[in-house]
Amino acid sequence: MTDYIIGHYAYWFTFILMMIGFYGMTMKKNLVKKLIGMNIFQVSIIIFYVSTAVKWGGTVPVLDLNISIADTSKYINPLQHCLMLTAIVVGVATTGVAFALSISIFKRYKTLDEAVLIERMIKDNESDK
């Protein structure tokens, strides 16, 4: 059991990171804090992917003349890293859009606090009538 927990420490770490991010996204009232949570969340997944590529004693996947090409166990799997490059790009883009949205929200409601926002939206509803 202890071995199991220690043996998977990277997963526990990413799991904790992910939960912190998830907490931030769902529970925090300030929109910017939500975005920070979102970034932590995304980063945790990136770390998760990258951690799965690790091999003990492996090296970067660049041809080394000392190691035979067929001996793939000596090279780290490059695919996860490539995938995560894309994921990082996606994350940056999402964050960008999110900031644009929060700026637009701030322009319209003059606040980024969720409770105040909801209050003002309800007020709007009433003035519509």
Add this chain to the structure above:
Amino acid sequence: MNLTNNSPVLIPLLFLSTGIMTPVLAMKKEWLARWIALGASAASVALSIFNLIRVINVGKPIHYKLGNWNPSLGIEYVLDHLSAFVILVINAIAFLVLIYAKKSIESELPGKEVPYYASVLLMLCGFNGMMITGDLFNLYVFLEICSLTLYGLIAVGEKKSSMAAFTYLIMGTIAGCFYLLGVGFLYIKTGSLNMADVRAILPFMLDQPAVVIGLCFMTLGLGIKMALFPLHGWLPDAYTYAPSVSSALIAPTGTKVASYVLIRIFYFVFGITFVSKTLPVADIISWLAVVGIIYGSIMAIAQKELKRMLAYSTVAQVGYIGLGIGLANPFGLIGAVLHILNHAVMKACLFLVSGNFRLKLGHSNIFKLDNTIRKKMPWTMAAFTIAALSMVGLPPMAGFFSKWYLALGTIEKGNWLFLAAILVSTLLNAVYFFRILEKVYMKPIDSQSSNTHEQGTYHDHSVKENEETVKRDEVSPSMLFPTLTLAAALVVLGILNAIIVDGVIKYIIPKGL
């Protein structure tokens, strides 16, 4: 370079290139944006038809290797009956909505035409990519492309839209990340991202917890994207506050594409025995869907804003698709796929009608509708009536037949509660649509003096005059044409549904179902 061989990749490529080029080309000439979008969309419809015919003729999936890399290394695009069919549906709807878009965008989003059309094109690129790709990670990339543009398309609407888009962004990112996490687990175990490869390898490791967790995360992510109850929280606000054209574009397509991906993952990656027999995932999906059907219908009854009502109705209708997927039998799957088509057409038509209201009346509040609209916009109301009857599920409209297949599916499964839910929701749909039809086609009850019922002969003159003095004020032909085409399509699709089922959907059913 050969068009036939490369046809699978052309649609996403077309949308990607035009989407990026639009802001550049239309920098000086803003009117060009619309024509680029229309042109690309028309071309995509033609290509989709071509693809579908090609698949039908070949009779088996067409695999296309991107850049000629072999699948386990490179990305593969797969054109089979399912993807070719749904792609055609989505592109055709998008094309009709784009024809419609001009006046509505001009009035709701003045000066934003160019970025708007560019985003629409990118969104379509994302949708098409999601549907055609045979690679799990590539699907994620396209998912994020379309999500990002969706946030933008929603956020340009009325005042509350930016907040709606923000909520959607948070939910959407969670969905995307969950999906990505699920793919990660699958990749750890199978060492491949290609759907066909994974399908081939998975049977040997289905008992592994990582595979189960992967399935759960992917289902959860896609559930959010397709607004499956109880993960639908983002949907009502987003559809309500988005500009009319965005609602009309996203409502019929967005949730459908996610449903498509769910079918793809369930039936073609994990295999249906695994999701329905080994694990009760399919059962859970269908139970949630059934609750969603009832919940969505009841919430729709409680709404006073037409677009919000339609949004909740979408939650209910997505429930039908979810139910069909979860039933895991041929009739259920046919019903689900047919409902993807039918619901796309119905919802597009209804959202276009609400767009017509917004343009001509300045609102789409159900309580402010009255019988003058019937005179003002007779054609719009005719389209609304047909679409409403179809939503209720009355033959010979299209909506009836998908319900019929689903009903057969539930009986096949032997679950009478599901059957009852499908049928009861018919009545609930009738409540919220006939409520509007009553308002539009009949004299307002309040204005009737108490003694009119004695003599049906003579009428309240004030109302009558009001109704007769109203001038016809129908929307322009460019908006009316798509609305009416969709309405007419509902009747045609209803009568010809067997041809579609026999010609295309039948081949979708995977072996062993």
Add this chain to the structure above:
Amino acid sequence: MTIPETYTSIIPLLTVLVSLAAVPLILLSSKHENLREFWTIIASFIKFGLVVIFLLPNALENKSAVINIVDIFPGVALALKADQFGVFFALISSGLWILTSFYSIGYVRGAHEHKQTRYFASFAICLSATMGIAFSANLLTFIVFYEILTIATYPLVIHKETKEAIYGGRKYLVYTLTAGILLIAASAWIYKLTGTLDFKAGGMFGESVLTPQRAVILFILFLGGVGVKAGIMPLHSWLPTAMVAPTPVSALLHAVAVVKSGVFGVIRVVGFVFGPAIMSQFGLNNILLAVAGFTIIVASFIALRQDNLKRLLAYSTVGHLSYIVLGAALLTPAGFTGGMLHIAFHATMKITLFFAAGAIYVNLHRENISQLNGIGRIMPWTMGAFTVSAIGLAGIPPINGFVSKWYLGMGAVQSGQIIPLAILVLSGLLNAAYFFPIIYTVFFRKGEKLEGLGEAPAIMVVPIVVTALLSVLLGIYPDLFFNFFKLASSIAASIVGVK
């Protein structure tokens, strides 16, 4: 009994489409009243002509025109089949449509009804749907037309757009849409059990796939589905509420097309889905007998207490519809024959009564029986026809009501059951009890404020007299016009004969 044959023909489809084709013409000519009504009349004549000239002779020789329009479900086509029973029903509804069309024109103009275009257009759609129901070759086609009929009738029910009308419309929709749902559920289940949806004389269950429990549930689902339109108690209450509709609507739709589609459905279910063998094997006929008997008696008692003439007629309709159901439930040749004859004969009699009620309304603006003192003297033709039909409904010869009742009675005797016979006798007395006071009132009480008022317009009176005359002639010689009797007995033989 001749062997049933089929031949492919487009005539059944044309019969359905004729009135549908009239709809756009009616809508387009909404500004020109005469032209608009011209389309209605033309369509009704063509429709009737198609049935009489092309379909009836072949149906008499037991040849059915069949047409598969398009598959609407893999293996199940939207198919029309003009078998004897279908032709029988089509004949009645299309024939009476002609008379109703003339009468409607007089009524809506006399009463200055609004939105007349919508009225005539919906009417035409209703008739198309009724033809479709009559000729449906399978359950799915039946459902399609059944639901179209539901929706097309709705604008007619709410026509007046008053609070009562809207309430009546809502009630109507709730009842009929629920019925539609049950029908869909039942059909889907049947498909699962038998793999087919085609109607077949004598039942569609080849080998018995039914368990007693299943059979009862399935039958109740079907009964709920078709029983609402057939006005079986306790599913009848939409019918009196829907009487807020204009009188021609009540006449044709609530005495002929809609409710008769319901009983038509009941006979289809009894004779062509379950079949007499299965019905008696699982005791389903007893359920039907009990329901029908209950409805006949209770409806008659409720009718006794009505003062509003149309409501009285509505409850009388509810009672008489169950005569037909009762006839089917007896599962004997004479029972089926009587039931089917009653479809036709009740139609001619009840339509006369409704026409008369409408004529009174247009002419005098009176709806309650207590206001009708002495009007027989100023409207002799109308009230004469009324009397003839009322006598007929009570089952007194020589009116046609006697004939159908006689066969129903014979059916009861054949089946060896006493209770149905007693119900028939009792309800005959009750019919007399609620109709004769009206006749007494209109002819022998002294009326008030009737000076200067005369008969209703000729365009209304003529159809009234014609239908009353039809009732008498058919009573004397049931085979006179269209071999109703021969058809009915042939259908009965085909249902009961094939085991």
